[in-house]
Amino acid sequence: MSEASLLASQLWSQMPRVGDTRTRRRRLRRRKVKGDAKKRRLSDEQVRFLEMSFRDERKLASGRKAHIAAELGLDGKQVAVWFQNRRARHKNKQLEEAYLKLKLEHEGVVVEKCHLENEVLRLKEKLLEAEEEIRKLSWSVNGGNLGSSFSAVSQQPIHGEFGTEAEAELAYLDEYDFYNYTMEWTNPYGI
DNA sequence: CAGACGGCCAGTTTACATCA
DNA sequence: TTGATGTAAACTGGCCGTCT
Numbered sequence: 106m107s108e109a110s111l112l113a114s115q116l117w118s119q120m121p122r123v124g125d126t127r128t129r130r131r132r133l134r135r136r137k138v139k140g141d142a143k144k145r146r147l148s149d150e151q152v153r154f155l156e157m158s159f160r161d162e163r164k165l166a167s168g169r170k171a172h173i174a175a176e177l178g179l180d181g182k183q184v185a186v187w188f189q190n191r192r193a194r195h196k197n198k199q200l201e202e203a204y205l206k207l208k209l210e211h212e213g214v215v216v217e218k219c220h221l222e223n224e225v226l227r228l229k230e231k232l233l234e235a236e237e238e239i240r241k242l243s244w245s246v247n248g249g250n251l252g253s254s255f256s257a258v259s260q261q262p263i264h265g266e267f268g269t270e271a272e273a274e275l276a277y278l279d280e281y282d283f284y285n286y287t288m289e290w291t292n293p294y295g296i
Numbered sequence: 297c298a299g300a301c302g303g304c305c306a307g308t309t310t311a312c313a314t315c316a
Numbered sequence: 317t318t319g320a321t322g323t324a325a326a327c328t329g330g331c332c333g334t335c336t
Binding site: 144145146164165167185189192193196 | 302303304305306307310311312313
């Protein structure tokens, strides 16, 4: 026996025996069950009844379990297992629905953001045009002597307003492949 | 307080049904 | 007929609350 396996067996022997008796009990029961029974699908009728019960209440009080088991000619354990699996399926379904809802919301936000970015670009262009117009008018009135503090916007780089590189990148979204962009955010694993 | 017990959960295995 | 795949039934181990 290697040093590692010796150590492992020592650790195992020192472990608290929590659940140990139960595991033995379960194995015994399993052998008994395995001797005669094969795994069988529940009948449509049984499943219908179980589904109705599940709609009434998601968890089983012990009396109810016995009642359902007797009604369907099943073992109480089978009824308990069915309810456990059914709760797990229900939870998965709920998670899936929540994910889809969030995904839709996110897609909407991305689209709205894109529209807003384009609107900002459009307004900036208008502002530049207005400034140019004012400059021309001013030139014709006082010979082009405009104060140096006049243009606060047009002297800034157009993409610098949001501070981060990512946001500057978004300002170019209309040149970007929008489909690829949204897919990248809404479906990162390409599922 | 310790230990037995039952219920629940998350994760896994197994048996079966379906389809290409 | 057969292998791949999906799914339901059953199992496992851990955790928790209750009872004795």
